[in-house]
Amino acid sequence: MRVVFMGTPEFAVPSLQAIVKSGHEVVLVVTQPDKPAGRGLKLKPPPVKVIAQQMGLPVFQPEKLNVPESLQVIANAKPDVLVVVAYGRILKEECLAIPPKGCINVHPSLLPKYRGPSPIQHAILNGDEVTGVTTMFMDAGMDTGDIILQQEVPIDPEDTAGTLSEKLAMVAADLLVETLKLIEEGRAPRIPQDHSKATYAPFLPPEIAHLKFDQPAKHLRNLIRALNPDPGAFAFFRGKRVKFWRAEVVDGQPTEQPGTIVALDKNRLLIATGEGLLMPTELQTEGKKSLPVSEWLKGTQPQVGERFS
Template sequence: MNIKIVFVGTSDFGIPSLRALKESRDVDIKLVITREDKPKGRGLEILPPPIKIEAGNLGIDILQPPSINDDETIQRIKSIRPDYIVVVAYGEKLSTEVLSLPKKGSINLHASLLPELRGAAPINWAIIRGYKKTGVTTMLMSEKIDAGEILLQCETNISADENAEMLHNRLSHIGADILPSTIIGHFKGRIKPRPQEIERVSYAPKILKEHCKINWEETDGIIHNLIRGLSPKPLAFTYLDDTLVKIVKSRLSDAEKSGEPGEILNITKEGALVSTGARPILVTELQIAGKRIMTPYQLLQGRQIKSGQRFY
């Protein structure tokens, strides 16, 4: 069997999937389409997308158009006559024309159990909203984003202290496990697409700054979920006096409720015990604006933080 595909992806989430498809004897990756190189970091160094680097290492042809929907790219895809376009974390909506180019359809790997958490940030919102489980979905793409018919799904539990990066990495490998079998199963007619249950639809919009501000009057559980759901980036934030402080890591505690919300009750080598609207929470890593990530105890030693101060 020789299933011809065009792989479309940008971020490192797609790397395990690209490798898995390359290793499949039944799948032939004719082309990888990824985004253009972009400036990144403080020095604004021009860097290639992770998928470009991996595709180069695997010896696959690469195309980096300004838009996947431009005429030149469409003609290139047409010349390949692929069975499938396979999209994993690309970052641009595919036009109806592009979606219609492959013979068998366009398949997307999405990092949630659709129809829950449609949108750009399903991993972050699964943790922020306190989900106990999530997973990945492969679907046939439709004109409406993340609304296509479901092919396969795989569920996994979210642990109590798992952050967004940890879950991202796990889901990228779980997705890679089911993507080849999705393509082969659909190609052979063994996997029948099924519509999403509209009454169960929820959304996971792009994370904005307004989503990242900690409200210390919330419960310790809600605050802990926000911190880990935004770690390691963009990070939940608060203020100490007039200084921006990003909270990198936290832990739930057994301490009894006391103090005003946001008040730093105590600082030890374990972390800073901070009052919330319920039990206090233990902040174990934070970053003051312009500084490196440190523990509260290190900041206490440098007299940059002390008990009795209040986050707001």
């Protein structure tokens, strides 16, 4: 089949590679424009653009998608099907109507759970043990279309948003190839979602990254996992921002004020929380590199009774 592929971040790269490998003709890759990055604010291409150019595929980066000029470029590619994997913008009905076999979305959750832009982070934040990938026919709503295929993926207790995203990206690629095969053969199911069971996963607000130690240690640990690698959960210590990249929970009923260091040795640091103790295992003081807690302790030399705020 002739495929227009729409995607932007690293998560979408395995899906694009899998489509090409499976023998479908990718007639156009649509991705978001290059964006300034780094201290020099040099324009950086999105990962999908980089891999598409390496494979010799035509790339289109419209500033605005749902305008006649952009839609005409897509229509001129004459796709049989349009595939969306983390493109980052909403497709309006005019775009959805272009391919005769429909528009397919790959979503990293078991819909109707976690509709929206941040399903991976919310699954970890909520302490879920299982998530998955859904392929669906797109409609005008946000992740509301009929389901084609789903596959469960277990969430390891040590998974971060980064590691879970990598796992789901590989599952998504395989599920997408299977989905396209069913569409090509005219055998793709259309399973309506139960909208009464829908939950939503909006973007996490920036302020959530500032750890509030009056919350339970278990919640703080999940938050740290959900914000790794971007943007990273943090607190302040001796006036400097310290990012918490990994942490464990230790049972206990601290009487000290939340955020207080209640115990430490050369390899361990325990922080009082609203419920239980938080034991960070990887920390990064601003301006320095990320360190195992043993190295951070050696360089910082905190004292029992000092507080993270």
